[in-house]
Amino acid sequence: xxxxxxxxxxxxxxxxxxxxxxxxxxxxxxxxxxxxxxxxxxxxxxxxxxxxxxxxxxxxxxxxxxxxxxxxxxxxxxxxxxxxxxxxxxxxxx
Amino acid sequence: xxxxxxxxxxxxxxxxxxxxxxxxxxxxxxxxxxxxxxxxxxxxxxxxxxxxxxxxxxxxxxxxxxxxxxxxxxxxxxxxxxxxxxxxxxxxxxxxxxxxxxxxxxxxxxxxxxxxxxxxxxxxxxxxxxxxxxxxxxxxxxxxxxxxxxxxxxxxxxxxxxxxxxxxxxxxxxxxxxxxxxxxxxxxxxxxxxxxxxxxxxxxxxxxxxxxxxxxxxxxxxxxxxxxxxxxxxxxxxxxxxxxxxxxxxxxxxxxxxxxxxxxxxxxxxxxxxxxxxxxxxxxxxxxxxxxxxxxxxxxxxxxxxxxxxxxxxxxxxxxxxxxxxxxxxxxxxxxxxxxxxxxxxxxxxxxxxxxxxxxxxxxxxxxxxxxxxxxxxxxxxxxxxxxxxxxxxxxxxxxxxxxxxxxxxxxxxxxxxxxxxxxxxxxxxxxxxxxxxxxxxxxxxxxxxxxxxxxxxxxxxxxxxxxxxxxxxxxxxxxx
Numbered sequence: 001x002x003x004x005x006x007x008x009x010x011x012x013x014x015x016x017x018x019x020x021x022x023x024x025x026x027x028x029x030x031x032x033x034x035x036x037x038x039x040x041x042x043x044x045x046x047x048x049x050x051x052x053x054x055x056x057x058x059x060x061x062x063x064x065x066x067x068x069x070x071x072x073x074x075x076x077x078x079x080x081x082x083x084x085x086x087x088x089x090x091x092x093x094x
Numbered sequence: 095x096x097x098x099x100x101x102x103x104x105x106x107x108x109x110x111x112x113x114x115x116x117x118x119x120x121x122x123x124x125x126x127x128x129x130x131x132x133x134x135x136x137x138x139x140x141x142x143x144x145x146x147x148x149x150x151x152x153x154x155x156x157x158x159x160x161x162x163x164x165x166x167x168x169x170x171x172x173x174x175x176x177x178x179x180x181x182x183x184x185x186x187x188x189x190x191x192x193x194x195x196x197x198x199x200x201x202x203x204x205x206x207x208x209x210x211x212x213x214x215x216x217x218x219x220x221x222x223x224x225x226x227x228x229x230x231x232x233x234x235x236x237x238x239x240x241x242x243x244x245x246x247x248x249x250x251x252x253x254x255x256x257x258x259x260x261x262x263x264x265x266x267x268x269x270x271x272x273x274x275x276x277x278x279x280x281x282x283x284x285x286x287x288x289x290x291x292x293x294x295x296x297x298x299x300x301x302x303x304x305x306x307x308x309x310x311x312x313x314x315x316x317x318x319x320x321x322x323x324x325x326x327x328x329x330x331x332x333x334x335x336x337x338x339x340x341x342x343x344x345x346x347x348x349x350x351x352x353x354x355x356x357x358x359x360x361x362x363x364x365x366x367x368x369x370x371x372x373x374x375x376x377x378x379x380x381x382x383x384x385x386x387x388x389x390x391x392x393x394x395x396x397x398x399x400x401x402x403x404x405x406x407x408x409x410x411x412x413x414x415x416x417x418x419x420x421x422x423x424x425x426x427x428x429x430x431x432x433x434x435x436x437x438x439x440x441x442x443x444x445x446x447x448x449x450x451x452x453x454x455x456x457x458x459x460x461x462x463x464x465x466x467x468x469x470x471x472x473x474x475x476x477x478x479x480x481x482x483x484x485x486x487x488x489x490x491x492x493x494x495x496x497x498x499x500x501x502x503x504x505x506x507x508x509x510x511x512x513x514x515x516x517x518x519x520x521x522x523x524x525x526x527x528x529x530x531x532x533x534x535x536x537x538x539x540x541x542x543x544x545x546x547x548x549x550x551x552x553x554x555x556x557x558x559x560x561x562x563x564x565x566x567x568x569x570x571x572x573x574x575x
Contacts, residue, residue, distance in 0.1 A: 003159050007446060014405060014449040015412065016442060017430035030447055037394040037460070043467050050465030051472055053296055053326060055283050055521050056551060060325035074189045080419035089414055090425045 005034060097122040098252045099572060102161055102309040105255055109154040109161075116160025117387035118205070119255075123162055127207075127253045130575045135214035135228045136238070136248035138167050139175055148204045156202025158316055163198060164257035166245045168215055169300065170289040171205045172196050173380065178291050179213040179223040179241075182436025183417045192289020193324065194258065194300050194305035194317040200317040207254065210244030213438045215262055215293040217241050218510050219500065220269075222440045227497055230272060231573035233537045236494040239269030242303070246273040249303040250540075251575055256313055257303040262294050263396050264489075264514025266301045268525040270544020274528045274571060276559070277303050278310045281330035281549045282521035285314075286321030294403040295326070297396075297518040306569055307527065307560040311335035314552060330550050338557035343377045346558060348545075349384035349482035354513055359491045362532035366541040367488045370529040370562065374486065375521040377561050382482050386474040391467050392516040393508055398451050398464035399519070405448030411436065443504060468519050475520040479548045484558050488513055489526040489542035493534060513544060523547045527559050528568035 007027045011018045018026070072085050081088040097119055108114045124142055131137055145162060152160030165171055168178045170188035171197075177183045195205055212222040220228045220243025228243045228520070229292035230236040238247040242259030245266075247255050250273030261279035270277025278301045285300045292298060302313035314335045321327045329401045348373065355364070375381055413419035413432035420431035437445070451460035478485060490510065500507045519522040528544035543562070547555030563569050 005450060010446050010450045010453065013453060014445050015409075015426065015429040015433060016437070016445060017434035018442070020536075022439075022442070026443055027444055029504050030443060030450075030517055033397060033447065033508070036396060036505060040394050040398075040463055040467055041459075042469070043388070043391060043463075045463060045466035045470070048466040048469050050462055051469045052465060053282075053521075055281070055328060057326055058282070062322065070189065075415075077189055078186050078416035080413060080417070082489065087414055090422065090428050092425055 005031060096260055098126040100255070101306045102158070102255050102304060102312055103306065105128060105161060106158070110158065116152040116204070117146060117152065119160065120145055120149045120162055120204070120486070123253070123255070130251050132255055133229060133575065134231050134247050134251045134253065135226060136209055136244040136251065137164070138177060138208045138210050138225055138244070141174060144173070144501050145204050145206040151264045152204065153202055158198065158312065159202030160204065161202070161255055161257055162204045162206035164209050164245060164248050164254035165205050166211050166242050166257065166259045167208040168211060168260055168291045169194065169258060175208055176291065177225070177276050179211040179225065180436065180438070180441070181224045181418060182411045182432070185418070186416050193286035193321045195306050197290065197317050201461070207248070209242070209248060209257060212241035212243070213441050214291070214404070215241040215260055215265055216404070216440050216444055218264070218268060218507055220244060221497060222438055224438055226230065230494045231575055232539055233494065236496050236539070237272070239272035239490070239494065242266040243269045245303050246270050246275060246277065249273070249275045249305065251573055256309055258300055259303055260290055260298055261518065262297045262400060263518050264511045266303065267514050267524055267542070267544060268490050268511065270303055270526040271495040272540060274540035274568065275305060276307055276310050276525065276527050277301065278314065278521060278525040279517065280314060280318065280552060281523040282555040283326055284330065284523070284550065284552070286324040286327045287348055288323040289322055292407040292537055294400040295407065296403060297400055306554050307563050308336055308339055309523065311339065319556065333553055335553050339560045341557050343374070343379040343558065343561050346379045347382050347482040348374055348379050348484055348558070349382050349478050349487045351384050351386045351478070351485055351487055352489040353386050353389035359488060360493060360532065363488050363491065363493065363541050366530035366532070367543055370543045371486060371565065372575065374562060377565065384478040384482060384485065386478060386516065388467065388471045388474050389516060392471060392519060393512055395464045395467045395471065395519060396511070396515045397447065397508060398460050399468065401444040401448030402452045402461050403448070405445045405452065408441070408445055421567050440504070472520045475516070475522055483548070484555060487544050487548040489544040493539035493541060517533065517546050522549045523552050523555055525555060525559055527563055528565070528571070530568060
């Protein structure tokens with residue numbers, strides 16, 4: 001599985017631009033980590049349920065009633081670019 | 095100078111007796127910071143004016159009234175930066191308080207200072223901070239540990255009475271061990287994560303760095319409890335975590351996990367921990383050998399689960415709503431460039447690994463399998479706790495290493511977490527307390543003893559830690575600064 005590890009493709013999935021030297025370095029470093037991790041393949045997990053939360057929480061709900069939180073101003077206060085109460089981004093739809 | 099060597103409990107006594115005031119204590123702290131922080135570099139920023147105005151009207155009858163607490167730069171404090179040690183959040187100013195901060199304020203405490211950390215809590219040395227490394231107060235050429243290295247260093251150097259950090263795989267306990275202070279990771283779900291910038295949502299917990307075990311209890315009292323804003327926080331009642339302190343250890347059983355006492359531990363660390371264990375016997379505790387058979391898989395499981403969760407949690411840093419933005423010809427380019435320039439190499443490594451293990455075709459083989467092995471690791475602890483009240487072992491296999499020593503070997507850096515990681519996977523509570531010093535190159539380097547307790551039994555854990563602390567001199571040591 002570490003042979004099939006394609007750093008370039010994975011970086012695309014993660015929306016992360018990597019330089020060629022970075023791709024090469026990560027391929028090697030993460031390849032080593034993956035080799036270490038592949039030992040998990042030998043553990044017998046045939047009768048085991050996965051643990052997603054250590055203390056087994058079940059669905060936590062509240063009443064669907066709106067509450068006050070940020071004002072629009074608060075929400076925009078750290079925006080790199082905003083206008084007319086909106087976040088400004090490059091065109092999304094061609 | 096003398097005020098800053100006081101514990102929180104001692105300072106509180108003096109404040110209530112009128113022997114000092116919150117403003118005086120804060121000024122003494124600032125003076126100490128100005129003297130030593132240029133060397134230790136534990137603080138990224140601090141707002142003295144805001145703290146002074148809170149100190150001037152502090153109510154010392156409150157549980158932590160008038161007491162300044164330093165905060166790891168990953169926990170939102172309204173009006174202050176929250177860089178997470180990253181360029182991608184440079185300039186971000188929090189517009190809300192994390193729940194733990196609201197609770198500290200309700201207890202009268204004053205959040206003061208933003209502590210340096212490994213970027214997005216990923217690291218074991220604080221060398222991954224985008225703003226420069228922090229230095230171990232006991233030997234400035236060495237690391238304070240990580241990821242909460244700044245928080246540990248400022249408490250260890252008496253530049254803070256106490257601090258908050260976060261622990262995902264050991265990021266409170268390991269730096270506490272390396273800097274000679276107390277570091278407590280509460281049971282998962284004990285403390286709200288609302289306002290903590292998430293790294294791995296099923297592993298993260300906020301916890302205190304303090305000079306003493308009692309202080310850790312005082313801080314936990316203030317921050318623990320169910321939070322409707324964090325649905326992973328649990329409805330367990332909050333006792334007074336200091337109520338069992340001073341009780342003796344007759345009948346207490348401590349487990350030594352045989353898988354944790356292996357070759358590869360620094361001989362001085364091994365000797366100090368074994369001496370501490372013998373000391374526990376002299377205090378009346380019974381030492382029992384236990385087995386945690388899935389220990390060898392803990393690091394592998396962690397680096398699948400934590401990186402997978404991190405890859406999802408860090409997707410929000412995209413240049414759109416907050417933080418840095420690097421423009422591109424289109425939206426995808428903006429994302430790609432922003433994240434490429436904003437994130438450091440360790441963060442990128444972990445995002446890539448996490449994305450990979452969750453990707454189509456690999457999810458079952460990696461992530462799902464890791465979650466199942468996690469169940470086995472949890473069961474190891476549950477079984478051990480049928481025989482013992484707490485587990486005792488080293489916190490870190492080595493004392494503080496030199497800066498730069500491990501930066502080219504990520505896997506070696508990961509393996510340093512070998513004793514702390516399983517506790518996060520199992521979700522239970524753990525703490526590191528000072529247990530002596532190693533002599534290395536003519537310097538004294540702190541050694542930490544780790545105690546791992548049963549879920550939601552922090553009172554018992556503190557009782558066990560306190561008994562050792564009060565019968566040994568380590569908590570009264572100060573670094574040569």
